[in-house]
Structure formats: structure tokens, C-alpha cells
Amino acid sequence: MSRYWLMKTEPNTYSIDDLEREGRTQWEGVRNYQARNLMREMQVGDRVLFYHSSAKPPGVVGEARVVREAYPDHFAQQPDSPYFDEKASAEDPRWYMVDVEFVRKLPGFVSLETLKGARGLEDMIVTQRSRLSVQPVTRDEFYIVCALGDGASA
DNA sequence: GCCAACGTTGGC
DNA sequence: GCCAACGTTGGC
Numbered sequence A: 001m002s003r004y005w006l007m008k009t010e011p012n013t014y015s016i017d018d019l020e021r022e023g024r025t026q027w028e029g030v031r032n033y034q035a036r037n038l039m040r041e042m043q044v045g046d047r048v049l050f051y052h053s054s055a056k057p058p059g060v061v062g063e064a065r066v067v068r069e070a071y072p073d074h075f076a077q078q079p080d081s082p083y084f085d086e087k088a089s090a091e092d093p094r095w096y097m098v099d100v101e102f103v104r105k106l107p108g109f110v111s112l113e114t115l116k117g118a119r120g121l122e123d124m125i126v127t128q129r130s131r132l133s134v135q136p137v138t139r140d141e142f143y144i145v146c147a148l149g150d151g152a153s154a
Numbered sequence B, C: 001g002c003c004a005a006c007g008t009t010g011g012c
Helices: A016-022 A033-039 A112-117 A139-149
Strands: A004-009 A024-026 A047-052 A059-072 A096-111 A134-136
Touching: A004 A059, A004 A139, A016 A024, A016 A047, A016 A059, A016 A096, A033 A096, A033 A134, A047 A139, A059 A112, A059 A139, A096 A112, A096 A139, A112 A139
Parallel strands: A004 A047
Antiparallel strands: A004 A134, A024 A096, A047 A059, A059 A096
């Protein structure tokens, strides 16, 4: 079971700066079963690579940490929410979220292009054209990405 | 803005 | 349970 993850967010919607300012946030709005199932495997203390998608350029911008394990995403039950799902209910919440807290911004931005060219990251899901918004990352991959963001040379 | 990849829905 | 149509993601 992975203790390391990558979570995507569009910075227009929620960025690393938002997380730094707020300190902690609910990761609501995941509406994909595979991503949901992965979130349900998360444990408090798990480490997260914070990834900006649909950004120019896209890439890893920081690190976060899981501070609350999966619980019902109640936004799915709120008709005025953009994340509303009419099939969700209190009895069967259908969707779940976790809470994450800010750990740090990486000193250096690690672009998707860099990830794709880095030794040891060939099998990383995000480099494989995957649309999955919550992804497991191996321990080695996690530390390689952090090293790239900390400015270590190959 | 385009479009490839891929997930979901619904008719049969 | 198959699969075509459709919708979404997200890089480019």
C-alpha cells in the first residue's frame, strides 16, 4: 500500500498558494471511482506531491500531507454545489474526500517535462498520459521528485 | 482551442 | 454484458 501520492489540482481552482494560506483543506470534488478508491486507502501522515494541472506549464509545485482519512464528500449532496451528484445521499454518500495540510513549496518547480525526462520516473503514472487525479507514487519516485525540486542535479 | 485518451451512460 | 455515443481531462 502506497504511503506516497500525487494529487492534481488546477491552480485556477485551488493552488499551492491557497493551501499555504489556509494551512489545511478538504479535498472535495473527486468524481472518479479509481481516484476515490485511492483516497480511501490514504492514511494520516501519508505524503502528497502537489501537482498543478492545466497550468502553463504543468508540474509539481509542493508537498502536502494527509491529516484526515476519507469521509463522505457532502458537497455531492448539495444541489447548489458544482460537485453535486443527484445519486449521492446521506445513506450512500458515493463520493469521499480527505483533508490535507500544507507542508512546503518546493524551492524549484518540477515541470511535467522534467518528470518525463528524469531517470527513475519512467513508470510514474503522471508521465504516462494518465488523467487520474489521485495517483499512488512509489517511495523512490517521491524522493526523486523532491530532489529535483530541491535543486539537486542528476 | 484542439483533440487524444479514457471514463460513464444507456439502449439493446 | 456489449458497445456506441457522449462527456471530461488535461497536455499541447
